[in-house]
Every structure is written in structure tokens, then in C-alpha cells.
Amino acid sequence: MEPDLNNSDILSQQVEQSSPPEVLLIEEPHRYECSSCGYIYEPTVGDPRRGIGEGTLFTDLPKEWRCPVCTARPASFSDIGIPSKPSGFTENLGFGFGVNVMTPGQKNLLIFGSLAVAFAFFMSLYALD
Numbered sequence: 001m002e003p004d005l006n007n008s009d010i011l012s013q014q015v016e017q018s019s020p021p022e023v024l025l026i027e028e029p030h031r032y033e034c035s036s037c038g039y040i041y042e043p044t045v046g047d048p049r050r051g052i053g054e055g056t057l058f059t060d061l062p063k064e065w066r067c068p069v070c071t072a073r074p075a076s077f078s079d080i081g082i083p084s085k086p087s088g089f090t091e092n093l094g095f096g097f098g099v100n101v102m103t104p105g106q107k108n109l110l111i112f113g114s115l116a117v118a119f120a121f122f123m124s125l126y127a128l129d
């Protein structure tokens with residue numbers, strides 16, 4: 001006697017069971033930079049002067065939208081990724097004693113923080129007698 005289920009039934013059952021669960025990916029919206037003038041479209045800000053509300057993705061902008069600075073078309077904008085992303089090329093992130101994986105904000109803090117510490121150190125030498 002053969003079992004009632006044939007192979008394709010079993011296979012389709014397995015496929016249904018192994019389908020991935022719904023995952024909500026909450027990702028920061030990508031920013032886009034105008035290649036003509038360097039204007040950066042911030043989705044978190046939008047373009048209030050042209051009635052584009054905050055939270056509007058660049059891909060959701062109306063077709064007639066133009067760069068607020070140089071009136072370039074959306075096609076001349078390039079995706080520059082999320083704001084809190086290390087700058088530079090991806091293949092260089094492993095170099096630089098770990099400094100290359102820092103975001104621009106973290107690098108600023110490191111540079112100007114160490115300058116402030118060095119200044120305070122040299123000023124403290126006046127306390128010596």
C-alpha cells in the first residue's frame with residue numbers, strides 16, 4: 001500500500017511552512033544628493049517651501065519636483081545612504097585603527113575632543129611652579 005500523500009503535496013506543505021516570517025525592517029530613510037549643486041534632500045525634513053512634508057521619501061517625491069537650489073531634475077540626484085553611516089569606501093572600513101568605521105559626527109568628537117584635552121593639558125602646565 002502506498003501512502004495517500006504524493007511527493008509534490010509534501011513539498012508544497014514544506015514550502016508553506018518554511019516561508020519566512022514577516023519581518024518589520026525599520027530603516028533610516030536614505031538621503032539623496034544633487035550632482036549639480038551638492039544640495040542634499042533630507043527625508044526627515046522634506047521640502048516645506050514646496051509643500052513636501054517631513055518623512056517624504058525621495059522616491060515618493062512628485063515627478064515635477066526640482067532641486068530647490070539649482071532646479072535639477074530628481075534623476076540627477078544620487079543615493080548617499082543613511083545619515084549615520086561611516087563615510088568613505090566600504091572596502092576601506094577595515095583600515096585606520098578602527099577610525100574608518102566611525103561616523104562623521106564621531107570623528108568630529110574625537111578630533112575636537114582631543115584638541116580640547118590637549119589644550120587643557122598645556123594650560124594646566126601654568127599651574128606648575
Ligand code: FE
Nearest residue numbers: 034037067070
Ligand atoms: Fe541642485
